[in-house]
Amino acid sequence: MEKFTVELPLTGEYLTTVRLTTGGLCALAGFDVESTEDYKVCVTESLLMLKRNGFSRARLEFVSGETLACRVGGLEQTGTRENALEDEISRALLAALVGNVEFSSGEDGALVAVAFEG
Numbered sequence: 380m381e382k383f384t385v386e387l388p389l390t391g392e393y394l395t396t397v398r399l400t401t402g403g404l405c406a407l408a409g410f411d412v413e414s415t416e417d418y419k420v421c422v423t424e425s426l427l428m429l430k431r432n433g434f435s436r437a438r439l440e441f442v443s444g445e446t447l448a449c450r451v452g453g454l455e456q457t458g459t460r461e462n463a464l465e466d467e468i469s470r471a472l473l474a475a476l477v478g479n480v481e482f483s484s485g486e487d488g489a490l491v492a493v494a495f496e497g
Contacts, residue, residue, distance in 0.1 A: 460489055
């Protein structure tokens, strides 16, 4: 079992880097092209959800073994929550793409982390 962790600002410039990194990790885990694209969408949507919930940074933890697990957690909650409808769409998308997804909320009800496996 191997672990890969990265922390980054939640800005557009870093989303491309995260997608490329995720694609590389999926390739190492033996994912096919379609599964890799689905997984990259899940990581991106998780980051966007955290940004909409007021976070300015995130921490991604990938654990590679028989599957590739990912936990995306918010860091530095400095903003306010945005459109909850977009979060519901993102939640439905993640559930459809990976099936087993967990959403963690803080005391104020804001999303603080997303975890899933592929």
